[in-house]
Amino acid sequence: MDFKLSTRRADGVQIVDVAGRITAGDAVAAFRQAIRDEIANGNNKILVNLKDVSYIDSSGLGELIMALGTVTQTICASCGATVFKDEDGNWDTCSQCESKERKTWGQMKISNPGRQVTDLLQFTKLYAVFDVHQSEQEALASFSISR
Ligand SMILES: [Zn+2]
DSSP, rough: OOOEEEEEEEETTEEEEEEEEOOOOOOHHHHHHHHHHHHHTTTEEEEEEEEEEEEEEHHHHHHHHHHHHTTTTTEEEEOBBBBOBBSSBBBOOOOOOOOOOOEOOOEEEOOOOOOOHHHHHTTOOOOTSEEEEESHHHHHHHHOOOO
């Protein structure tokens, strides 16, 4: 399997370096686990560095979307429980503490997408959904200082 993943930390941001091909199977599973681990460890600023990724298939793209949704999920501002929308699309009050205050759990950004990944993101109109940066430096600077 031509896939590698490692993590490092810079400026309070957890950087997930991915290399090779993010395709269905081991690569997608490894990426999913890495994001879960970061979330479990409370790392709410995650930068996915795609610099050395040569190819992402639809499964890999789906996993990136899942990761974004998980990291940026809406939580109760008081107790941190996940809050959901009701069937009408309105936010429920927190089931744990009844609070109506909400916030986003974390931030996830992408840096250094290669040609194929950029084309894929643009073709699927996901380029704007992800916060994509051309360099790691620029991406790190874009994370808000606030916690
Ligand atoms: Zn709550």
